[in-house]
Amino acid sequence: MSNLPIIPVALPLVAGIVLALIRERTVASRAVSLLVNCVGLGVAWSLMMKVQSEGIQTLGFGGWAAPYGIFFAVDMLSALMVLVTMVVSTATLLFACFSLDEFRERRFFYAFFQFLLVGVNGSFLTGDLFNLFVWFEVLLISSYALMVLGSEGYQLQETFKYLVINAVSSMLFLIGVAVIYSLTGTLNMADLSVKLALVEDQGAVAAVAVIFMMVFGLKGGLFPLYMWLPRAYFAPPTVISALFGGLLTKVGVYALFRTTSLMFVDNVPFTLPVLIVVSAGTMFFGVLGALAQWDFKRVLSYHIVSQIGYMIMGLAIYTPLALAGAIFYIVHHILVKTALFLIAAAVEKLRGTTNLARLGGVMESRPALAVLFMIAGLSLAGVPPLSGFVAKLMLIRGGLEEQSYFIVVVSVLVSFLTLFSMMKIFRYGFWRSSESADLDETGAGMRIVATSVLVGAGIVLGLGAVWVLPYAELAAEQMLDTQGYIDAVLGPGASN
Amino acid sequence: MKRDSLIFMTVVPWVVPVLLAASLMLFLKGHNAPGGGFIAGLLTAVALVLRLLAYGSESVRGKESLYINLIIGGLAIAATTAIVPTLLGYPFFTHTFGHVHVALLGDIELASAALFDLGVYLVVVGNVVTVIVALTLSDEPPSDRDAQANGAEGTGAQDGH
Numbered sequence: 001m002s003n004l005p006i007i008p009v010a011l012p013l014v015a016g017i018v019l020a021l022i023r024e025r026t027v028a029s030r031a032v033s034l035l036v037n038c039v040g041l042g043v044a045w046s047l048m049m050k051v052q053s054e055g056i057q058t059l060g061f062g063g064w065a066a067p068y069g070i071f072f073a074v075d076m077l078s079a080l081m082v083l084v085t086m087v088v089s090t091a092t093l094l095f096a097c098f099s100l101d102e103f104r105e106r107r108f109f110y111a112f113f114q115f116l117l118v119g120v121n122g123s124f125l126t127g128d129l130f131n132l133f134v135w136f137e138v139l140l141i142s143s144y145a146l147m148v149l150g151s152e153g154y155q156l157q158e159t160f161k162y163l164v165i166n167a168v169s170s171m172l173f174l175i176g177v178a179v180i181y182s183l184t185g186t187l188n189m190a191d192l193s194v195k196l197a198l199v200e201d202q203g204a205v206a207a208v209a210v211i212f213m214m215v216f217g218l219k220g221g222l223f224p225l226y227m228w229l230p231r232a233y234f235a236p237p238t239v240i241s242a243l244f245g246g247l248l249t250k251v252g253v254y255a256l257f258r259t260t261s262l263m264f265v266d267n268v269p270f271t272l273p274v275l276i277v278v279s280a281g282t283m284f285f286g287v288l289g290a291l292a293q294w295d296f297k298r299v300l301s302y303h304i305v306s307q308i309g310y311m312i313m314g315l316a317i318y319t320p321l322a323l324a325g326a327i328f329y330i331v332h333h334i335l336v337k338t339a340l341f342l343i344a345a346a347v348e349k350l351r352g353t354t355n356l357a358r359l360g361g362v363m364e365s366r367p368a369l370a371v372l373f374m375i376a377g378l379s380l381a382g383v384p385p386l387s388g389f390v391a392k393l394m395l396i397r398g399g400l401e402e403q404s405y406f407i408v409v410v411s412v413l414v415s416f417l418t419l420f421s422m423m424k425i426f427r428y429g430f431w432r433s434s435e436s437a438d439l440d441e442t443g444a445g446m447r448i449v450a451t452s453v454l455v456g457a458g459i460v461l462g463l464g465a466v467w468v469l470p471y472a473e474l475a476a477e478q479m480l481d482t483q484g485y486i487d488a489v490l491g492p493g494a495s496n
Numbered sequence: 497m498k499r500d501s502l503i504f505m506t507v508v509p510w511v512v513p514v515l516l517a518a519s520l521m522l523f524l525k526g527h528n529a530p531g532g533g534f535i536a537g538l539l540t541a542v543a544l545v546l547r548l549l550a551y552g553s554e555s556v557r558g559k560e561s562l563y564i565n566l567i568i569g570g571l572a573i574a575a576t577t578a579i580v581p582t583l584l585g586y587p588f589f590t591h592t593f594g595h596v597h598v599a600l601l602g603d604i605e606l607a608s609a610a611l612f613d614l615g616v617y618l619v620v621v622g623n624v625v626t627v628i629v630a631l632t633l634s635d636e637p638p639s640d641r642d643a644q645a646n647g648a649e650g651t652g653a654q655d656g657h
Contacts, residue, residue: 003582010588013575020568061589 004050005059005072007043008082008121011036016114029110030097036114037090044086048079052474056488058127066490067188073127073489076475077327081124081254084331085247087457088338089117092243095342095450098443099239099349104149112149116142116243123251127489129180129187132255133173136219140166143248147236158235165228169218176211179204190489193262193482202267209268212259213278220252221305222312223281230289230301238297238345238354245304246338250330253311257326260315261479275316280407283309283414290421296344296354296429299421300337303380306414307333313407314395322398323476328469329391332379332461336388339376339454343369346447347429352439356425360434368448370430372455377422379458382415387462390469501550508550515543526613533613537620544625548632563626570618577612 015036022028051057051074060069074082093113100109119139126132144166148159181187183204184195199205214225221229229249233241264271286306293299311333314326346369347362348354363370379386392415399408461468478484519539526532581590593607 003588006582006588010575010579010582014579017568017572017575020571021565060587063587063590 002050002057003059004043004047005057005074005125008040008047008086009118009125011040011043012114012117012121016111016118019114020108020111023106023108023111026102026105029105033093033110033114034090034097037086037093037117040117041083041086041090044079044083047074048076048083048471051076051079052471056478056485058489067186067191070131071127071188071190071489072125073190073485074125075478075485075488076471077254077257077479078124080327080331080471080475081250082121084334085117085120085124088246088334088454089113089243091450091453092239092246092338092342094453095242095345095447096239098446098450099345100237101150104237107149108145109149112142112145113243116146118142120247120251124254127189129189129192129259130177131187133170133177136173136251136255137170139248139251140170143244146240147232147244149236149240155235158232162228162232162235165218169215172211172218173215176208176215179211180208183208188489189258189262190486193486194490196263196267205264206268206270209264209271212264213256213271213274216252216256216259217278218252219249220256221249221282221308222252222278223285223305223309226282226286226305226308229305230293230298233301233304234295234297238341238348241297241301242338242341242345245301245341246334249304249308250311250334253308253330256312257315257479262482262485265318266482272316272318275312276404276407279309279312279316280410281309282306282312284410287414287417287421291417291424294356296347296356296359296425297341299356299425300340300344303340303418303421304337306418307337307380309414310392310395310411313411314398316407317395317398317402317404318480319398319402320473320476320480321394321401323479324469324472325391325394325398327475328387328394328465328472331468331472332387332391332458335454335458335461336376336379339372339451339458340380342447342451342454343373343376346444346451349441349444349447350438356428359429360432361430363430364433365438366444366448368452370426372448372451373426373430376455376458377426378419379462381419381422383419385462387458387465390462390465505550508546512543512546515539515546519543523613523617527607527610533616534620537617538624540617540621541624541628544621545628548628560626560629563622563629566618566622567626568622570615570620570622572615573618574612574615577608577615 015032019029019032022032047057057072057074058066059072060066061071062069064070096109096113116139119135119137119142122135122138123132126135144159144163147162148155177187180192180196183199183201184192186192186195196205216222218225218228233245235241236244260271260275283306286302286304286309290299290302290306293302307329310329311326314322314324314329317323344354346366347359350362350366350369351359353359375386379388382388382392392411396408396411399405399411516539519536522531522539523533523536524531526536577591578589582588591607591609591612593609595606
């Protein structure tokens with residue numbers, strides 16, 4: 001057994017501790033965090049290559065055998081998520097180095113950034129339900145700290161709500177874990193996959209499925225539980241919102257994918273029909289919310305909700321094509337959404353506001369930003385040949401093959417509304433002439449570099465879909481093949 | 497903060513050592529019985545907080561960064577015990593133990609898991625004290641401190657993670 005699966009967690013953990021110690025030295029902190037993130041990027045890449053060539057990787061902590069020990073189980077979905085996490089976090093970090101104020105930098109920003117990565121990567125890699133809860137807490141606690149850092153009035157107010165909502169959902173999570181443990185006597189997800197079918201009281205299993213859907217729906221920002229999201233993501237500095245908007249909700253979505261495919265699809269018949277309705281509601285009401293907003297950041301925050309609907313659509317259709325589409329969509333969304341938030345952050349630095357009514361003329365003073373926004377915005381709406389188009393095409397084809405016409409119609413409609421909303425930002429934020437003057441700014445060049453890295457990755461993802469799709473397809477295949485996952489974790493020869 | 501209770505101030509010096517001893521006992525028992533670094537850390541933190549309540553904030557003022565470093569140090573110890581096995585080629589978090597013979601005490605089992613527990617202990621002590629200090633103290637000058645009972649906004653709130 002190789003220790004490779006733990007490195008994406010251990011590396012930021014060590015880095016976080018070191019960064020907490022050298023918190024007063026901002027230049028060193030920046031260098032260390034960027035260096036560690038680049039190494040992490042390499043590790044994530046090699047992990048993905050290994051999963052591709054050798055199949056699912058497992059690691060039992062402390063040498064304990066499954067299902068007793070805590071297991072990390074890395075399939076292609078996990079590996080892809082970790083890789084994307086490292087890509088966006090590196091770009092965000094670069095951006096943060098050139099945009100955050102000194103106070104936040106000294107007050108543990110870099111340390112909590114790394115601890116957040118510990119939690120996010122841990123959630124993606126673990127194969128144990130209780131361990132998943134623990135990683136969720138790690139990332140949530142770091143996110144509370146990052147969100148409140150700076151202690152401005154609005155931040156305190158919104159962080160408190162965010163904290164309460166997440167505390168409630170964590171409590172529900174724990175209740176769900178407790179019930180499932182009392183039903184089956186195990187918390188290893190592969191083992192649960194086997195044992196849930198044997199539980200006599202299938203009504204209790206259905207109840208657990210509902211609890212988990214609510215928990216991950218809350219964390220992932222699904223209809224009708226997304227109300228907290230747009231306000232919470234508006235509160236912290238935009239570069240921190242970028243990290244949250246790109247990554248955090250997707251951890252909830254990932255957990256929903258993982259638990260649904262391993263535990264609930266076979267045992268709870270209403271899972272997929274409920275998810276179809278939830279997905280339609282998430283898409284539609286999210287985009288409606290976005291249309292009503294007149295603030296760059298708020299529009300983007302509502303679009304997070306709307307886009308999550310597409311991922312759930314793929315999960316709800318549950319065919320290889322739709323799942324591959326959904327996984328491709330998650331990757332595309334994380335890259336593009338973070339890029340859009342970073343553009344919003346750059347515009348905010350330039351003009352001191354993200355209110356569209358007061359913005360304008362960014363295209364004249366910073367044409368590069370306008371071009372980047374155009375590419376990312378069109379990609380989000382799903383205009384060919386960008387990555388959003390490929391993802392949506394797969395989802396819609398998957399839906400048509402299964403005759404789920406309702407969700408297909410909703411998704412096409414929502415795409416048009418998304419395009420409309422992106423054009424609204426472009427029209428009012430970038431295009432029209434404006435009286436407002438540019439602020440004096442430093443580090444603008446590096447901020448554009450950081451953003452273009454992500455937009456570039458998005459373009460590669462779209463134009464090079466031929467090379468990326470096999471990974472998404474493999475991930476979907478492994479998700480559908482629960483027996484393969486079970487064998488990898490529990491089977492002889494896999495543990496130790 | 498009200499700190500003029502003579503009874504309280506007299507009792508605290510007697511209670512604190514008892515709490516610390518109980519905390520040590522819980523820490524050592526923790527390996528195979530109820531107890532361990534977390535609960536021992538809480539108990540130690542209670543002892544420190546009692547002193548804070550009895551003698552006022554002088555006992556902790558200016559030491560905030562000490563407690564933050566306690567958290568970081570504890571985290572470093574705990575992480576090290578988990579990571580060192582991977583460098584030696586064992587799975588993450590592999591623990592080992594050995595027996596040592598000590599005069600008077602007899603055979604003692606030393607487990608590397610206790611080091612992890614020590615890390616947890618330090619994190620808990622540092623964390624609880626940091627949070628409570630942040631919530632009790634404000635950044636007003638010492639002369640105004642008695643008038644602060646209605647609690648000005650603590651600026652250190654973000655330290656308690």
